[in-house]
Amino acid sequence: MKKGAIKVSVLYPNKNGKTFDMDYYCNKHVPMVAGLLGDDVIGASVEKGLGGGAPDQEATYIAMGNLYFESMASFENAFGPNADKIMGDIPNYTNIEPVIQISEVMI
């Protein structure tokens, strides 16, 4: 991704009793979000947590989803009107309250 782009990360902490339906997320949620946000999204990625830094350590996040935008204005413009629909889909694939991080791409 190019320097200066805005990355919105949605991180799902891996805790006891928490569930995450990766199939629904990849095949239903992400395509729905991509459809709603349209051309404002300039990139997207999804990762599944495998482990931590030490052997046998669990991954801090069971899943991570990332969306890229040209600018904060583009993100806010795209996300604002669709926030309720996107957030409302979360219970369909997980009971985890995600950590959201907004970052600027440096490299």
Next chain:
Amino acid sequence: MKKGAIKVSVLYPNKNGKTFDMDYYCNKHVPMVAGLLGDDVIGASVEKGLGGGAPDQEATYIAMGNLYFESMASFENAFGPNADKIMGDIPNYTNIEPVIQISEVMI
């Protein structure tokens, strides 16, 4: 990044009294790591934390660095012999103990 690739994320939590030299990280640390790991690295990215999901919320991570490999074997093969040199450079740019997460690229 292609599906099935291994992503190694190094996440630097944003806490009071913690510092992170983004200039050193981007211009010294990342090039050093890329040089040491060589062709096993198939992608790299660095992001600077701007904020959280709510207005005026601080970013959970002050910085995030990501390296991509073809497989876990490729990562272990590349990182193992260079771990001491790479970890030993951390105090040159931060006093944060990073969170390490290994993930599989789904999308």
